Amino acid sequence: MTAATGQRAAGLDERAKGRAFAVSIAVAVLTILDLSKVNVGLPSIQKALHTGPTELQIIVAGYALAFGLALVPGGRLGDVLSRKTMFLIGLAVFTLFSLLCALAPTAGILLAARFLQGVGAGLQMPQVLGLAQELYQGERRARALGVYGASVGLGTALGPTIGGALILLGGPVDGWRFIFWMNVPLGLVLLVLAARVLPGKHATSEGKSLDPIGVGLLGLTVVAFMLPFVLTTGQGHDAPARWFSLVAAAGLLAGFLAWERRYAARGRTPAVDVGLFGRASYRNGLIVATFWFAAGPATFLLNTLLLQEGLGLEPVFAGMVTIPFALASAASSYAAGRLVNRYGRALVVVGLVVAAVGFGLSLTAAVLAPPALVPWLMAAGLLVAGAGGGSVVSPNQTLTLSEVPVAEGGVAGSVAQVGQRVGTAIGVAGASAVFFTVLNADAAGSKLGDYHLATLGGGGLAILILLVALGFALADLGRRRKQGTS
Structure with a gap:
């Protein structure tokens, strides 16, 4: 690697940086959309491919599992080798297996393709945050991360709308395939653009090693921890033995931490610097984000179930x-x-309070309002929640990475996103399990009143999760004020 090549990102003019960042954000939105837009296609997939509740759960949560599994290896390889290379590989994998999802003739092929699609998303997503830290500094970095947060929020929330529109376009039988077809031309166009505008290899990776054992142990830990939640449906088909996987996860985590400390003691660079978690800003931001992403996607899934299955929209x-x-x-x-x-963690605290109020208003409307008014009143409550949510994701991302060196930006960002994907899997599994348990408790589970009660149970759990995030944010705010920081 030449010095000129290593300094490409630093030498870009503002327009070139803007183009590179815009392409990376577009790809981030494309992959985030698949966390939520597939939800509305589940009834169509069930009818077309004759899937059961476990398969449907894996279609949703399996993507999040694979996404989380690939994040740390993707971030590590991007930091050590080339963020551009890993970005292109991840996007190519995502696009290829989106095509296979669209063409899948059986549920088994769809499940496999969906998992590999998530791997592609996990390989490229760490490069987005790594590039943001590489391209921008100080106030400009905070603004860039604000744009990232806004884009992620849009992708997550607009996913159901886009998915519904594609199903309407493609019809009730094969419309779900359009949800995956959408990714193919967009992915190809973005591949060409990314190859042209993203900066090449950077100079911050000198002397680093891949630490394959550390990466492998962390990957196994993520799988063992997320697996029982991915397999939780709440519909009476779940094997209790799946929870033993959490014991394996605890053992693997202990082994991972021991290995990383030993690897670092030998003078080598571990896959994840355990010292990251000693930074209170990083640790607390990671916890807040994990609980936020446990509550938000779970709420959107419950809304979809109530509106489509309960109200027949x-x-x-x-x-x-x-x-x-x-x-x-x-x-x-x-x-x-x-x-x-200017406002630091206080901004996140206010955002969480407003979001909790908004989700509470939406849940109240879902349970108590007349059926004709439910969608409108829920939308009004979600407007309030969105105003708060935007003040959570973006500032929290900035605060989480504020003390992380640029050279570790990819791995630090990917570990933070592992927390987000773990949170999503747990939140979706927990809320949907409560929903279906309540719904199936009565033989007359098709009654609207049962859907209301099921939504109240699942939505109440999501709000409790959000309040846990608020508790950690308040604790961090108190710590910062004692230290005289924001």
């Missing part, structure tokens, strides 16, 4: 209920990116 109309959340979240996230350096 078409997927496109059920998805449109989240549009106010998406717009409010994007606006507040962009604004929060400019304010975070």
Whole structure:
């Protein structure tokens, strides 16, 4: 690697940096969309491929599992080798297996393709945050992360709407295939653009090693921890033995931490610097993000189940209920990116309070309002939640990475996103398990009243999870004020 090549990112002019960052954000949105837009297609997939509840759960949570599994290896390889190379490989894998998902003739092929699609997403996503840290510094980095937060919020919240529109376009039988077809042309176009505008290999990786044993142990830990939640449906088909996987996860985590310390003591660079978790800003931000991403996607899934299955809305109309959340979240996230350096953790605390109030209002509307008014009142509550949510994701991302060296940006960002994917898997599994347990408790589970009660149970759990995030944010705010920081 030449010095000129190593300094490419630093030598880019502002327009070139803007183009590179815009392409990376577009790819991030494309992959984040698949965390939520597939939800509205589940009834169609069930009818077309004759899937059971476990298969449907894996289609949703299996993507998050693979996503989380590939994040740390992807971040590590990006930091050590080349972020651009790993970005292109991840996007190519994501696009290829999106095509296979669209063509899948059986549930088994769809499950396998969906898992590998998640691997592609996990390989490229760490490069987005790594590039943001590489391209921008100080206030400009905070603004860039604000744009990232706004984009992620839009992708998560607009996923059901886009998925519903694609099902409407493709029809009730094969419309779900359009959800995956959408990724193919967009992925190909973005591959060409990324190859042209992303900066090449950077100079911060000198002297680093891949630490394959550490990466492997962490990957096995993530799988062992997430697996029982991925296999939880709440519909009476779940094997109790799946929870033994958590014991294996604890053992693997202990082995991973011991290996990383030993690896570092030998003068080598471990896959994850355990010292990252000694930074309170990083540790607390990671916890807040994990609980936030446990509550948000779970709420959107419950909304979809109530509106489609309970109220009988078409997927496109059920998805449109989240549009106010998406717009409010994007606006507040962009604004929060400019304010975070002034207000710090207090901004996250306010955002969590407002989001909890909004989700509570939406849940109240779902349970108590007349059926004709439920979608409208839920959308109003989600508007409030979105205004708060945008002040959570973007500032928290900035605060989490504020003390992390640029050279470790990819791995630090990927570990943080592992927490997000773990949170998503746990939140979705927990909320949906409560939902279906309540729904199936009565033989007349098709009654609207049962859907209301099931939504109340699952949605109440999601709000409790959000309040846990608020507790950690308040504790961190108190710590910062004692230290005289924001």
